[in-house]
Amino acid sequence: MIDLLFFGIFAAVAVLCAINVVVQRHPISSALSLVGVMASLAVLYLLLGGEFIAMAQIIVYAGAVMVLFIFVIMLLNAGLEVRRGRSWMATLFGAPALLGLLGVLACLLVRWFPDSPIIKFGDFPGGTTKEIGMALFTDYLLPFEVTSVLILIAILGAVVLARKELD
Amino acid sequence: MPPIPNGVPMSFYLGLSAILFVIGVAGFIFRRNIITVFMCIELMLNAVNLSFVTFANHHKQVAGHIFTFFVMVVAAAEAAVGLAIILTVFKNRTTLNIDEVDSLKN
Amino acid sequence: MEFLIATSIKLGLIAFVLLTALAYIQWVERKVIAHVQVRMGPSRVGPHGLLQPLADVIKLITKEGVLPPHVNKVFYLAAPILAVFMALITISVIPFGTSVTALGHTTMMELADINVGVLVVLAVSSMGVYGIALAGWSSNNKYSLLGGLRSSAQMISYELPMSLAIAAPLLTAGSLSFRTITNAQAGYSLGVIPHWAIFAFPAPQIFSFIIFMIAAFAETNRIPFDLPEAENELVAGFHVEYSSMSFAAFFMAEYANMVTVCCVATLIFLGGWHPLWPAAYGSNFVAPLIFAGSGVICISHGINYVRPFDRITLPVFGVVFLGLAGIFLFPPLVPVLMPLFWFLAKVSFLLFVFIWIRATLPRFRYDQLMSFAWKFLFPVALVNLLLTGFLVALVS
Numbered sequence: 001m002i003d004l005l006f007f008g009i010f011a012a013v014a015v016l017c018a019i020n021v022v023v024q025r026h027p028i029s030s031a032l033s034l035v036g037v038m039a040s041l042a043v044l045y046l047l048l049g050g051e052f053i054a055m056a057q058i059i060v061y062a063g064a065v066m067v068l069f070i071f072v073i074m075l076l077n078a079g080l081e082v083r084r085g086r087s088w089m090a091t092l093f094g095a096p097a098l099l100g101l102l103g104v105l106a107c108l109l110v111r112w113f114p115d116s117p118i119i120k121f122g123d124f125p126g127g128t129t130k131e132i133g134m135a136l137f138t139d140y141l142l143p144f145e146v147t148s149v150l151i152l153i154a155i156l157g158a159v160v161l162a163r164k165e166l167d
Numbered sequence: 168m169p170p171i172p173n174g175v176p177m178s179f180y181l182g183l184s185a186i187l188f189v190i191g192v193a194g195f196i197f198r199r200n201i202i203t204v205f206m207c208i209e210l211m212l213n214a215v216n217l218s219f220v221t222f223a224n225h226h227k228q229v230a231g232h233i234f235t236f237f238v239m240v241v242a243a244a245e246a247a248v249g250l251a252i253i254l255t256v257f258k259n260r261t262t263l264n265i266d267e268v269d270s271l272k273n
Numbered sequence: 274m275e276f277l278i279a280t281s282i283k284l285g286l287i288a289f290v291l292l293t294a295l296a297y298i299q300w301v302e303r304k305v306i307a308h309v310q311v312r313m314g315p316s317r318v319g320p321h322g323l324l325q326p327l328a329d330v331i332k333l334i335t336k337e338g339v340l341p342p343h344v345n346k347v348f349y350l351a352a353p354i355l356a357v358f359m360a361l362i363t364i365s366v367i368p369f370g371t372s373v374t375a376l377g378h379t380t381m382m383e384l385a386d387i388n389v390g391v392l393v394v395l396a397v398s399s400m401g402v403y404g405i406a407l408a409g410w411s412s413n414n415k416y417s418l419l420g421g422l423r424s425s426a427q428m429i430s431y432e433l434p435m436s437l438a439i440a441a442p443l444l445t446a447g448s449l450s451f452r453t454i455t456n457a458q459a460g461y462s463l464g465v466i467p468h469w470a471i472f473a474f475p476a477p478q479i480f481s482f483i484i485f486m487i488a489a490f491a492e493t494n495r496i497p498f499d500l501p502e503a504e505n506e507l508v509a510g511f512h513v514e515y516s517s518m519s520f521a522a523f524f525m526a527e528y529a530n531m532v533t534v535c536c537v538a539t540l541i542f543l544g545g546w547h548p549l550w551p552a553a554y555g556s557n558f559v560a561p562l563i564f565a566g567s568g569v570i571c572i573s574h575g576i577n578y579v580r581p582f583d584r585i586t587l588p589v590f591g592v593v594f595l596g597l598a599g600i601f602l603f604p605p606l607v608p609v610l611m612p613l614f615w616f617l618a619k620v621s622f623l624l625f626v627f628i629w630i631r632a633t634l635p636r637f638r639y640d641q642l643m644s645f646a647w648k649f650l651f652p653v654a655l656v657n658l659l660l661t662g663f664l665v666a667l668v669s
Binding site: 028032035051055056058059063064067070071075128129 | 348387388389392393395396397399400402403406407409410418421422425426428429432449
């Protein structure tokens with residue numbers, strides 16, 4: 001019961017903030033709404049038993065990635081979005097395509113999970129930091145190392161891109 | 168009126184994930200500010216992450232969490248490179264409107 | 274139900290003590306800096322300026338809250354609330370001592386023992402940057418924008434060495450819950466040397482502690498890293514447009530962050546509420562001795578008074594201190610009060626270090642600040658983590 005209450009509150013917050021991301025005309029408003037989506041998703045991860053992932057979500061997404069976004073928006077002093085309707089293709093075909101996508105997703109959902117199982121808080125104890133650490137450094141060691149190389153490449157790319165304009 | 172379940176049905180989580188994903192796609196299509204478009208991509212990634220964590224709970228396996236973790240890490244790297252590209256674009260063209268960044272076309 | 278009542282009582286108590294402490298840390302800071310600079314400090318309102326915080330709060334509440342016409346109103350008003358909320362909420366996962374048993378119920382001395390407590394503190398403190406960045410941006414003022422930009426870059430940069438410095442002692446503790454980490458530091462080797470993380474056997478975490486404290490100074494925007502609010506280059510940085518309570522909110526957030534950081538350092542590195550030496554050698558008598566000594570000094574100064582009002586105030590303080598000493602000697606209260614005393618003593622010492630450094634060091638230049646974080650602190654923290662991991666693996 002209380003699970004459902006928490007899910008309802010934070011799902012509503014997530015959806016409203018997500019709509020706000022799209023509707024707001026100023027990038028800072030969009031960015032802060034996105035932070036709201038991420039924070040409410042972190043609460044839902046906690047409900048699903050993913051305590052480490054919930055905290056990583058806040059630390060990595062809300063605390064680092066979005067701060068970077070806000071930093072760039074502030075740095076470029078990005079103002080209100082100018083709407084000139086040059087890409088009429090997107091507007092014309094976008095809305096039907098979206099409705100189609102939502103329809104397909106809903107259809108798949110109903111077909112695959114006709115009587116969906118009930119998820120209760122606390123019935124999945126496998127999301128602890130220990131379990132994730134064990135899995136990450138035994139079964140998934142190669143992806144982990146590959147990801148670290150990817151990050152290294154990304155850092156180099158970002159540095160190169162940022163340096164070029166200084167010359 | 169069906170009885171109130173003692174917990175949250177899994178389809179609610181998946182439905183929320185689908186709705187968030189579609190909102191992300193909508194922003195990606197309709198928005199013209201390059202930073203907002205980038206944020207909508209992050210929104211889509213988040214929506215998919217919710218599905219991963221839900222399935223991890225359903226299958227009682229930690230693999231979904233691991234995958235979410237990788238998505239986060241890659242998203243962080245992507246944000247660093249993407250924002251560096253946005254900075255460069257802005258320095259060269261002084262615009263953030265994706266419609267005006269079309270020199271490959273002309 | 275019992276849980277709800279106990280939590281509400283603890284919530285009220287912690288909120289009252291914390292908010293009062295925040296006001297009085299300001300008073301302590303002014304007094305300490307004044308004495309470092311051979312001045313008196315606040316001394317007019319109340320005996321020894323002890324009512325100065327109250328006067329400050331009344332002044333700030335009754336001042337007009339100016340809403341400049343050129344600001345972005347929503348974010349301008351939300352930023353201080355966000356800053357103070359993120360700063361105060363972390364105290365909920367900090368344990369202050371062992372358990373309390375009252376009226377047959379036993380409760381832990383903290384609001385929530387979360388098994389990812391350390392990550393919660395890191396997560397919430399990383400959200401704290403939004404308050405400052407938004408305040409800087411929404412004020413629509415070039416100085417505050419520069420302050421906000423500086424603070425977001427600085428806080429992202431110093432979060433990395435801070436997290437790495439915290440990660441090293443966690444390797445020996447093997448948990449992310451503050452209570453478990455602190456309990457792992459109980460006991461003494463050779464009878465006297467405490468098992469605190471900074472003295473721990475396979476890998477003493479003294480370097481992690483130093484790195485953590487340096488990064489903590491940057492995370493809380495304190496001198497020598499107070500670039501976001503540098504008075505002489507940015508006027509006052511991100512809060513230049515703020516007045517009244519919203520101005521006070523930023524100060525509250527700064528002091529609350531200081532308290533949180535000191536609590537975390539105490540719990541992770543300095544053994545939390547475990548005393549400096551075993552109770553067998555009389556560590557339980559430190560608190561009564563300190564309070565009794567203070568009481569005797571106060572009374573003797575009150576008898577040989579210098580200023581007329583000392584004749585009344587100092588004996589009153591003396592009696593209060595002697596009473597506190599008596600409470601600390603009361604046997605049923607010893608197992609509750611002793612951990613609390615040691616915890617608060619360590620936290621106060623670290624807070625004093627914060628104030629001491631503010632009175633001692635000048636401010637860094639911005640490029641020095643950044644290159645210090647990335648070229649020195651981060652590699653050192655990384656090597657330290659590597660060595661710790663190696664040593665822990667070698668021993669186990």
